[in-house]
């Protein structure tokens with residue numbers, strides 16, 4: 323969740339109230355991935371290639387923009403009370419992906435010649451830029467708000483198709499269908515509200531009242547069955563960590579009690595709450611107790627690294643993150659944490675190696691790109707520093723700043739080298755973004 327802090331502090335302070343950010347946290351994304359896996363498989367989708375990402379926004383919403391990401395607002399995740407409800411949301415979005423509801427429309431935009439040069443990560447990155455997710459994506463695609471509604475809103479026929487498919491996926495993966503009914507009931511009353519006050523979900527996924535009736539007619543039970551222990555665990559972990567980072571520490575400590583927890587999810591939440599209090603000693607004790615219960619969990623070591631790093635204990639943070647990276651060598655978020663700790667600990671060469679590995683797995687991480695630029699600069703590699711700075715500005719939807727840095731990189735890097743070619747790509751992407759940005 324250092325990404326939450328980093329992104330919020332960097333971008334949100336300068337933004338109007340209600341602005342959004344992407345919450346990048348390896349632990350939460352992993353837990354959501356565990357819950358998504360069975361329904362994605364049942365949908366015939368490659369579960370390893372689809373990430374569930376959380377947007378910091380108190381309104382209820384979930385949406386897809388491509389075949390590789392499902393977005394869920396923190397406000398919806400925090401409102402859900404059991405894993406089957408979350409799996410229902412994910413199954414529904416998986417159905418939109420599997421049925422090609424959005425990609426067809428996005429393909430039309432691509433053929434109209436815009437996003438292709440910038441790449442699929444753009445839309446994701448636009449959401450990370452700290453402005454309204456879908457509006458930012460619209461800006462990046464160069465389309466106005468009515469086009470956005472057409473692009474991201476689903477038709478009545480698509481909704482019924484997605485509902486029917488989602489119920490099939492849930493049935494096939496043994497997830498209690500009552501979760502689906504419960505989620506729709508959450509949205510049911512929303513439709514009576516004025517459009518501006520309703521949660522965006524009801525605007526993009528219309529007609530929950532009719533849908534609810536149809537789903538009940540399809541035999542979805544209304545009597546919930548107990549959750550599978552594994553699903554309950556990952557749900558408690560994702561929601562618990564998100565809650566601990568978003569609500570007041572005192573509220574978390576009230577909920578989890580004054581005594582140390584006896585399970586690692588409670589200890590993890592206590593560690594986050596003490597860390598944010600801040601009480602470094604208690605935070606460290608809590609996370610060490612959690613690790614003792616589950617020593618091979620990379621994300622507990624990752625959180626320990628964050629606590630140490632933000633507590634100005636960089637060398638110890640490097641050790642904790644290194645353990646996390648050893649346990650989850652493919653996780654870009656964990657690698658980004660290790661790279662930052664190495665940079666702060668005064669090891670720019672190690673930081674470059676780690677952050678480059680992180681970037682090959684997930685290049686849409688602005689704070690990690692900033693760390694990488696700093697590390698290059700410390701190693702006297704200004705061409706590469708300018709290149710990754712240009713890429714970061716592209717992700718942030720700041721094409722003019724991107725262009726300046728891409729031009730600088732082009733002048734500094736050996737002509738024809740791989741890095742120089744990337745600078746040319748960044749330059750043309752910046753030009754396209756500049757041309758397509760609506761005047762405000």
Ligand SMILES: [Zn+2]
Nearest residue numbers: 476481484527
């Ligand atoms: Zn829908």
